[in-house]
Amino acid sequence: xxxxxxxxxxxxxxxxxxxxxxxxxxxxxxxxxxxxxxxxxxxxxxxxxxxxxxxxxxxxxxxxxxxxxxxxxxxxxxxxxxxxxxxxxxxxxxxxxxxxxxxxxxxxxxxxxxxxxxxxxxxxxxxxxxxxxxxxxxxxxxxxxxxxxxxxxxxxxxxxxxxxxxxxxxxxxxxxxxxxxxxxxxxxxxxxxxxxxxxxxxxx
Amino acid sequence: xxxxxxxxxxxxxxxxxxxxxxxxxxxxxxxxxxxxxxxxxxxxxxxxxxxxxxxxxxxxxxxxxxxxxxxxxxxxxxxxxxxxxxxxxxxxxxxxxxxxxxxxxxxxxxxxxxxxxxxxxxxxxxxxxxxxxxxxxxxxxxxxxxxxxxxxxxxxxxxxxxxxxxxxxxxxxxxxxxxxxxxxxxxxxxxxxxxxxxxxxxxx
Numbered sequence: 001x002x003x004x005x006x007x008x009x010x011x012x013x014x015x016x017x018x019x020x021x022x023x024x025x026x027x028x029x030x031x032x033x034x035x036x037x038x039x040x041x042x043x044x045x046x047x048x049x050x051x052x053x054x055x056x057x058x059x060x061x062x063x064x065x066x067x068x069x070x071x072x073x074x075x076x077x078x079x080x081x082x083x084x085x086x087x088x089x090x091x092x093x094x095x096x097x098x099x100x101x102x103x104x105x106x107x108x109x110x111x112x113x114x115x116x117x118x119x120x121x122x123x124x125x126x127x128x129x130x131x132x133x134x135x136x137x138x139x140x141x142x143x144x145x146x147x148x149x150x151x152x153x154x155x156x157x158x159x160x161x162x163x164x165x166x167x168x169x170x171x172x173x174x175x176x177x178x179x180x181x182x183x184x185x186x187x188x189x190x191x192x193x194x195x196x197x198x199x200x201x202x203x204x
Numbered sequence: 205x206x207x208x209x210x211x212x213x214x215x216x217x218x219x220x221x222x223x224x225x226x227x228x229x230x231x232x233x234x235x236x237x238x239x240x241x242x243x244x245x246x247x248x249x250x251x252x253x254x255x256x257x258x259x260x261x262x263x264x265x266x267x268x269x270x271x272x273x274x275x276x277x278x279x280x281x282x283x284x285x286x287x288x289x290x291x292x293x294x295x296x297x298x299x300x301x302x303x304x305x306x307x308x309x310x311x312x313x314x315x316x317x318x319x320x321x322x323x324x325x326x327x328x329x330x331x332x333x334x335x336x337x338x339x340x341x342x343x344x345x346x347x348x349x350x351x352x353x354x355x356x357x358x359x360x361x362x363x364x365x366x367x368x369x370x371x372x373x374x375x376x377x378x379x380x381x382x383x384x385x386x387x388x389x390x391x392x393x394x395x396x397x398x399x400x401x402x403x404x405x406x407x408x
Contacts, residue, residue: 009252011248011251011252012244012248013241013244013245013247013248014245014248015245015248015249015252015329016222016249016328016329016332018220019249019252019325019328019329020252022252022254024254036408037217039408040216040217040393040408041217041218041219043217043393043396043397043408044215044216044217044218044219044393045219045220045223046396047215047390047391047393047396048213048215048219048223048224048226048390049324050226050228050327050339052341054389054390056390056391056396058396059396059397059398059402060396060397060398060406061398061399061402062397062398062399062406062408063399070399070400073400109341110316110341110361110362112314112316112317112320113316113317113319113320113323113361113362114320115317115320116316116317116318116319116320116321116322116323116324117320117321117323117324117339118320119317119320119321120253120320120321120324120325120328121223121324121328123254124220124223124324124325124328125219125220125223128220135254135321137256137313137314148398148400148401148402149401149402149403150402151402154402157314157317158314158317185258186251186252186258186260187251187260189244189247189248189251192247192250192251192260192262192263192264193247193263193264193266194263194264194265194266194352195265195266195267195274196274196277196352197352197353198263198265198352198353198354198355198358199353202264202266204240204243204244204247204266
């Protein structure tokens with residue numbers, strides 16, 4: 001596990017270390033590569049996620065920065081605002097969702113949710129290995145489909161950058177440094193856990 | 205962490221312990237309750253998940269078995285096939301998704317995905333505490349909305365059962381025992397990680 005960091009969660013109740021340590025950096029060290037065996041562990045973690053009817057409706061398209069052409073191709077499928085920082089990451093991925101069940105062709109209402117389970121596993125495995133991760137919704141869906149030949153029935157959903165966050169002290173850009181040290185915020189549990197009736201906080 | 209179990213993952217690459225240990229039991233010990241402080245850690249884990257624009261589009265409706273009436277109410281929102289086993293769990297929850305961004309009312313394309321991130325955190329935190337979890341898509345969406353007064357703009361998505369799995373040896377029902385000891389299966393990484401072009405396995 002990495003050393004304590006100002007962006008780690010300040011939880012009200014004890015958390016599993018990688019859950020508390022996970023955050024989404026924008027500033028990555030372009031000189032450091034994720035070792036292939038650790039990348040495999042991250043993907044393996046995604047592989048073992050739960051899914052409705054064990055459908056595993058997830059596919060990952062992946063490019064490592066060490067393969068410059070492949071990396072540029074995947075980078076080009078992100079929205080411009082994400083390209084600006086994600087170009088420093090070590091690994092980029094697109095997640096792709098299969099919307100219908102393979103076994104009967106019927107819509108899988110929770111397919112995107114289940115991609116979230118797999119991506120969450122991937123990101124926590126990364127965090128446990130000292131790798132930082134930043135997930136993005138901001139991708140060019142049409143370009144991703146065209147670039148990779150994603151067939152009908154599948155759709156690009158998110159992107160994930162993996163790498164090693166720069167220490168805030170090592171960030172030159174003042175705006176970026178400010179963003180990387182801003183306090184994290186979350187709704188309180190009383191705003192998101194209800195019992196009996198919508199809007200009634202659970203007494204736990 | 206619980207002792208090794210026949211349903212733990214047999215990963216091809218090293219995994220964070222709770223990722224390897226997580227599975228979805230159907231047989232729960234009805235005499236054991238999840239301690240409230242551990243339930244709070246599970247919900248806290250969900251709270252710190254990543255989400256697009258930090259929208260946190262998740263709400264949890266929760267009932268503990270120790271409150272029989274509340275538990276029966278939530279149990280009644282599951283499909284019959286899930287009620288049969290989930291009635292033995294210690295805690296039941298419904299996850300509810302907010303489909304539009306609060307800040308601008310526009311559709312949040314990844315809201316369901318982000319519920320998956322939160323639910324994944326919750327389930328891994330549970331597993332780390334020795335609590336078993338089983339997520340379900342099989343819920344009565346209309347009944348859940350009506351029962352809890354879930355407003356427009358929000359929609360029930362999944363259910364989660366928490367409790368303590370029975371040892372397979374302690375399961376009386378032969379069919380259920382067989383289900384609880386059946387080997388787990390997953391696609392291989394070469395089927396789900398592509399590079400360069402759809403269908404081309406990544407060389408990692």
